[in-house]
Amino acid sequence: MSFESMAEWCKAGADKGLFEAAVAEEMADGGLGRDEVLGKMARLWSVMKESAKNYDGDLRSQSGLSGGDAAKFKAYKSAFFGDFLSSVIYYALAIAESNACMKCIVASPTAGSCGVLPAVLIPFAARAGGSAESEAKIIEALFVSGGIGEVIAKKASIAGAECGCQAEIGTASAMAAGALAYLQDGDAETVCNACAIAMKGLLGLVCDPVAGLVEVPCVKRNVIGAVNAVTSADLALSGIKSRIPADEVFEAMKSVGLSLPKSLKETAEGGLAATATARALQAALL
Numbered sequence: 001m002s003f004e005s006m007a008e009w010c011k012a013g014a015d016k017g018l019f020e021a022a023v024a025e026e027m028a029d030g031g032l033g034r035d036e037v038l039g040k041m042a043r044l045w046s047v048m049k050e051s052a053k054n055y056d057g058d059l060r061s062q063s064g065l066s067g068g069d070a071a072k073f074k075a076y077k078s079a080f081f082g083d084f085l086s087s088v089i090y091y092a093l094a095i096a097e098s099n100a101c102m103k104c105i106v107a108s109p110t111a112g113s114c115g116v117l118p119a120v121l122i123p124f125a126a127r128a129g130g131s132a133e134s135e136a137k138i139i140e141a142l143f144v145s146g147g148i149g150e151v152i153a154k155k156a157s158i159a160g161a162e163c164g165c166q167a168e169i170g171t172a173s174a175m176a177a178g179a180l181a182y183l184q185d186g187d188a189e190t191v192c193n194a195c196a197i198a199m200k201g202l203l204g205l206v207c208d209p210v211a212g213l214v215e216v217p218c219v220k221r222n223v224i225g226a227v228n229a230v231t232s233a234d235l236a237l238s239g240i241k242s243r244i245p246a247d248e249v250f251e252a253m254k255s256v257g258l259s260l261p262k263s264l265k266e267t268a269e270g271g272l273a274a275t276a277t278a279r280a281l282q283a284a285l286l
Contacts, residue, residue, distance in 0.1 A: 001025040001150045006195075006246045009147060010188040018188050019140040022147045041142050044106050045135075048095075048118040049125075051105045055094035059101045063285055066100035066215040069093050084123050088226050092119035096222040100215045109149040109158040109171050112214040115222035116172035117145055120180055120229050137183060144182045145175035148195050155247060156254035160207035161266040163257020165218075169225040170202040170253060174246075176229035181236050189241075196242035196249045198232035203249075204256055206264035208271025211282040217272055 002025055003009040013021035026037045057071025070093035073079075079086045096115035099105045105114040121138055128134035149158065152171045157163040177198035178191045186194065202225065210216040236242075242249065263270030272278055 001147050002029055003147065003151060004154055006148070006151055006192050006250075009151065010192065013188060018144050018147065018182065018191060022143040026143070038139060041139050041146075045121075045138060045142060047104060048106050048108075049122060051095050051098055051103060051114075052091050052118060052122055054103065055098055056101075056103075059097075059103075061097075061100040061102075061213075061215060063211065063213055063215060065210070065213065065281070066097050066219055068097075069219070070097055084127065085227065085230060087123035087126070088119045088230060089223050090119075091122050092116060092222040092226040093219065095119065096219040100213075100219060108145075109153070109175065110160070110168045112160065112165075112218050113168040113172035113222060113225060115219075116169065116225040116229065117142075117176045117179065119222065119226040120176045124180065124183055141179040141182045144191060145179040148175045148178045148191075151247075152199075152250050152253075155250040157257060163254060164205060164260050164265055165207040165221060166199075166202050166205040166253055167257055168207070169221045170199050170205055172222075173198040173202055173225035173229045173232070176226060177232040177236070180229060180233035184233070184237050186233075186237055190236050192246040193240070193242045194233045194236035196244065196246035197235055197240075198229050199246075199249050199253060200242065200244070201228050201232065203253060206260060206271050207266045208264055208273045209266065209268055210273050210278040211285055212266075212268040212273070216278075216281075 001022055023037055057068050060067035070090055073093055074090050092115040095105055095118055099111050099114050108114055108117040125138055149171055157167045158171045160168045174195035177194040181191045181194035
């Protein structure tokens with residue numbers, strides 16, 4: 001997709017909508033037919049569902065730092081949340097753990113944030129009943145989420161090494177919030193408000209992986225990103241607006257990211273990675 005901003009994308013989609021505008025751009029960029037473009041996205045959705053279905057609660061990462069937590073949460077029956085949000089938490093953990101355990105996932109937008117988007121879409125699809133119509137709507141929402149991610153990549157970054165974890169989990173959360181708003185028939189303005197609110201809530205999130213591995217605190221941050229996406233979408237769908245437009249929020253994320261010291265951008269030199277426990281864990285892994 002070649003849109004440089006949410007404003008440009010919304011203008012292009014004024015008549016035919018965000019999804020159709022995104023598909024048209026994807027067809028033009030890749031020189032592909034509509035069925036090919038839709039088929040590629042359907043394949044990614046299939047892999048997302050498989051990554052969740054194939055979660056193994058007995059599997060542990062090579063470091064021993066990840067694995068089994070999703071199974072623990074699934075067995076927990078006293079959650080404060082209802083079934084939908086509990087499922088979101090479970091899938092965020094399961095898919096992020098699967099990534100740490102070298103299972104197949106979809107980077108959305110990155111491997112470290114791979115649990116956020118499917119964590120909100122899989123429970124939504126289940127609630128919708130899995131009909132052909134609802135599955136087609138999910139594919140549309142994936143184009144919307146992908147478009148949001150691409151705009152953020154162009155206006156700011158999706159790399160923790162460049163702008164901290166706000167660029168990874170923050171972007172994934174914005175993508176997921178926009179997707180949910182679209183799935184609930186939110187218009188372009190509502191989608192923009194949802195992704196702006198989601199990103200605002202995670203501005204300044206640092207990237208401080210313990211021992212340099214995409215496990216601690218990354219796996220659990222997928223949960224934070226997913227739950228933040230749900231609440232942000234609901235805020236936007238209720239009519240609450242972001243006082244700062246989405247494009248300016250993304251630009252602010254870049255500014256914040258560039259201001260972060262190197263120690264907080266995937267170097268494992270600061271934050272949680274610099275704690276005594278983290279250093280001990282790192283030493284034990286050497």
